Amino acid sequence: MIIDAPVSTPIHRPGLSHELRFVVPPSKTVPALYPEADEFQRMPKVLATGYLVGLLEWACMQALHPHLSVGTHIAVSHAAPTPPGMEVLVKVRLLTVDGRRLLFAVEAHDGVDCISRGSHERVLIERGRFLEKVQRKGELS
Numbered sequence: 001m002i003i004d005a006p007v008s009t010p011i012h013r014p015g016l017s018h019e020l021r022f023v024v025p026p027s028k029t030v031p032a033l034y035p036e037a038d039e040f041q042r043m044p045k046v047l048a049t050g051y052l053v054g055l056l057e058w059a060c061m062q063a064l065h066p067h068l069s070v071g072t073h074i075a076v077s078h079a080a081p082t083p084p085g086m087e088v089l090v091k092v093r094l095l096t097v098d099g100r101r102l103l104f105a106v107e108a109h110d111g112v113d114c115i116s117r118g119s120h121e122r123v124l125i126e127r128g129r130f131l132e133k134v135q136r137k138g139e140l141s
Helices: 047-063 129-141
Strands: 017-023 068-074 085-099 101-109 112-123
Touching: 017 047, 017 129, 047 068, 047 101, 047 112, 068 085, 085 112
Parallel strands: none
Antiparallel strands: 017 085, 068 112, 085 101, 101 112
16 A cells, blocks of 8 residues: 655654665666667676666665655765676665655665665655646646
8 A cells, every 4th residue: 555645744763774685687787777778788797776776766665665755866886796696685774854855874785795885865755746747747848
C-alpha cells in the first residue's frame, strides 16, 4: 500500500536506517546502460555508476516506504568496480529532516571494497499533485 497523504508534517526522524542487498546482474553493467552508445559498449562489464545511483535511491525509497519521495540531489563516489555476480550491500541512514526534505548518508560495499559513499536528498511528494505538474509540463512541449 502506498500512502498518498499530505506531507506537511515530517513522518520520519533522523537516525532511521535501512539496508538493501542486491546481486549485480549483467543487465546492470556499463555496456547495458546505453546499448546504442559505442563508447559504453567498449567499457568493462562492471556495475555502472548510473545503476549504482539507482540502487542507492532504491534503498532510501525502501526506508521511507510506504511514503512517496523523489530524489533531488546526490553526491556520491564510485570508488571501485564490481563485476556481475557480486552482492552489493547498501546502507542508508537518515541524517536530517527539514519539512519534506530528507537527507540521507549512503554507502555501498561489495564484500571486498567500499564502492560508494556520500549523501542523497529526497523530498516527500503527494502523488496526485506531482503527476499534475508532470502532465502540465508535458503539455508545454
